[in-house]
Amino acid sequence: MFQWLKDAVQKDFTPVNAKTTQVPPAEISASLQENLIYLRGVFGPSFDLMVRELPVNGNRAAFVLCEGMCNDLLLSQIAVTPILHATDIPKDPNEQFLYLRDHVLSGTDHKEAFDMTEMMNLMMSGFAALFIDGVTRCEVFGVQGFERRSISDPETEVQERGSRDGFVETLKVNTTLIRRRLKTPYARFEMLNMGDTSQTMVCLCYLSDRVDPDILDEVKTRLQNAKLDLVLESGYIQPFLDQKGLSFFSGVGVTERPDTLCAKISEGRVGVLVDGTPFALIVPHLFIENFQSVDDYSNRPFYALFLRALKFIAFAISMLLPGIYVAMAIFHQELLPASMLFDIAVSEGRTPFPVMLEALVIHFIYEIMREAGLRMPKTVGHAVSIVGALVIGDAAVTAGLIAAPMLIVLALTAISSFVVPSLYEPAAVLRFLFIIVGGLAGLYGIMLILGLLILNACSINPYGVPYSSPITPFEKGAMRDLVLRVGWKRLGRYKMKVQNLNGSNKREPEDF
Numbered sequence: 001m002f003q004w005l006k007d008a009v010q011k012d013f014t015p016v017n018a019k020t021t022q023v024p025p026a027e028i029s030a031s032l033q034e035n036l037i038y039l040r041g042v043f044g045p046s047f048d049l050m051v052r053e054l055p056v057n058g059n060r061a062a063f064v065l066c067e068g069m070c071n072d073l074l075l076s077q078i079a080v081t082p083i084l085h086a087t088d089i090p091k092d093p094n095e096q097f098l099y100l101r102d103h104v105l106s107g108t109d110h111k112e113a114f115d116m117t118e119m120m121n122l123m124m125s126g127f128a129a130l131f132i133d134g135v136t137r138c139e140v141f142g143v144q145g146f147e148r149r150s151i152s153d154p155e156t157e158v159q160e161r162g163s164r165d166g167f168v169e170t171l172k173v174n175t176t177l178i179r180r181r182l183k184t185p186y187a188r189f190e191m192l193n194m195g196d197t198s199q200t201m202v203c204l205c206y207l208s209d210r211v212d213p214d215i216l217d218e219v220k221t222r223l224q225n226a227k228l229d230l231v232l233e234s235g236y237i238q239p240f241l242d243q244k245g246l247s248f249f250s251g252v253g254v255t256e257r258p259d260t261l262c263a264k265i266s267e268g269r270v271g272v273l274v275d276g277t278p279f280a281l282i283v284p285h286l287f288i289e290n291f292q293s294v295d296d297y298s299n300r301p302f303y304a305l306f307l308r309a310l311k312f313i314a315f316a317i318s319m320l321l322p323g324i325y326v327a328m329a330i331f332h333q334e335l336l337p338a339s340m341l342f343d344i345a346v347s348e349g350r351t352p353f354p355v356m357l358e359a360l361v362i363h364f365i366y367e368i369m370r371e372a373g374l375r376m377p378k379t380v381g382h383a384v385s386i387v388g389a390l391v392i393g394d395a396a397v398t399a400g401l402i403a404a405p406m407l408i409v410l411a412l413t414a415i416s417s418f419v420v421p422s423l424y425e426p427a428a429v430l431r432f433l434f435i436i437v438g439g440l441a442g443l444y445g446i447m448l449i450l451g452l453l454i455l456n457a458c459s460i461n462p463y464g465v466p467y468s469s470p471i472t473p474f475e476k477g478a479m480r481d482l483v484l485r486v487g488w489k490r491l492g493r494y495k496m497k498v499q500n501l502n503g504s505n506k507r508e509p510e511d512f
Contacts (some may be wrong), residue, residue, distance in 0.1 A: 071145025093134030109142030210477025329370035331442035356439030
């Protein structure tokens with residue numbers, strides 16, 4: 001579906017591969033002077049390259065680090081001071097290296113590097129390197145000390161109950177938040193490096209006793225085949241994890257809540273954390289999960305079911321209401337009560353624009369005001385809302401540029417779109433599509449496009465798990481949690497795994 005449009009767009013497009021700035025690999029020399037010359041040549045005039053030389057029992061040694069990335073006090077405590085006060089250091093350089101590594105250097109995050117590229121990647125992540133003249137390797141140890149944002153409430157997923165901590169930009173802090181919640185040895189954290197220039201750390205999180213090996217291998221293959229120069233945010237790699245072809249919906253979930261990610265990977269999914277961003281990716285992701293929240297499992301089952309039904313209705317309103325209003329005002333007036341039809345006819349008769357054009361213009365202006373409120377400073381963003389709601393809205397109706405019923409439709413649509421924020425992007429685009437189709441073909445055109453949209457959603461199957469499951473293919477057992485919300489006495493006996501859903505390429509016996 002929509003693959004032909006993507007092919008048409010890319011038909012005459014020839015990507016230009018930027019020249020990579022990746023440093024060619026180089027072995028660590030036995031000469032300390034040659035190693036320092038090489039590093040100064042690679043880093044050039046960069047002021048943050050720090051080299052501190054010191055004697056080690058008649059031999060030369062040097063610490064190399066990036067200023068601002070390391071904690072100077074920690075470096076002094078675990079390396080510099082112990083070396084300067086060490087006794088019985090051997091004369092042979094290789095024996096010196098082994099003695100310092102095993103008996104002098106403290107700390108737990110230690111590793112050996114045998115080439116300059118590996119050493120520099122670690123150094124630019126907050127490690128310090130110890131070189132000894134006459135040794136063809138170096139010891140790197142973690143002394144990270146760069147500034148980082150403290151853990152705070154998630155801003156995009158606000159909940160009444162549940163934890164108040166969200167992911168931050170530091171990868172190791174995020175893995176710690178997961179490990180605190182999943183105290184099991186089956187929790188795995190695999191590291192990858194992505195981006196030729198950025199060398200960004202990407203972490204795969206999963207439970208080895210729950211995940212489908214085929215899904216895990218597919219995620220690894222897609223990430224390893226992603227040729228990117230920079231990876232600064234999880235959105236850079238999200239298209240590579242999603243299904244090929246154009247679609248309004250994404251098979252990749254996004255969250256900044258550790259409890260949400262833990263719940264998903266306990267169902268056999270794979271979480272993807274990217275260093276430098278607080279947003280984690282989840283694959284595979286189902287359409288029905290856009291209407292779930294952490295509060296569903298804190299509230300009573302009947303109220304959680306009510307909220308999920310409310311979200312379904314709100315999503316339908318945000319996507320279809322303007323188009324249905326335009327279609328009924330132009331083609332299907334007989335479906336409206338006589339009094340309502342008279343009021344709409346009087347209001348629309350005072351405006352100089354056709355109903356379809358009026359709907360397109362007012363929703364386009366709303367998107368402009370929303371984008372302005374998001375991008376402007378918080379102290380000014382509220383003023384945009386006040387100006388848009390009071391000045392533009394009231395003045396436009398008073399001047400006869402916009403009908404009052406159209407403004408009510410806009411208000412209902414805007415409020416409903418905030419109920420399911422994860423689907424705001426497709427709903428916003430589809431809203432304009434349904435307005436145009438409703439103005440040209442009426443409700444019949446809307447039903448046709450809606451049917452094609454459902455077919456498009458059902459065709460999404462990037463990891464062998466249907467995006468539309470468990471609605472289609474229907475599965476009664478999965479409905480108890482994904483669509484409905486039964487009590488914990490029944491839900492606790494059911495271990496949900498995405499690979500067990502109907503339509504999946506690989507099914508296992510269900511655990512009750």
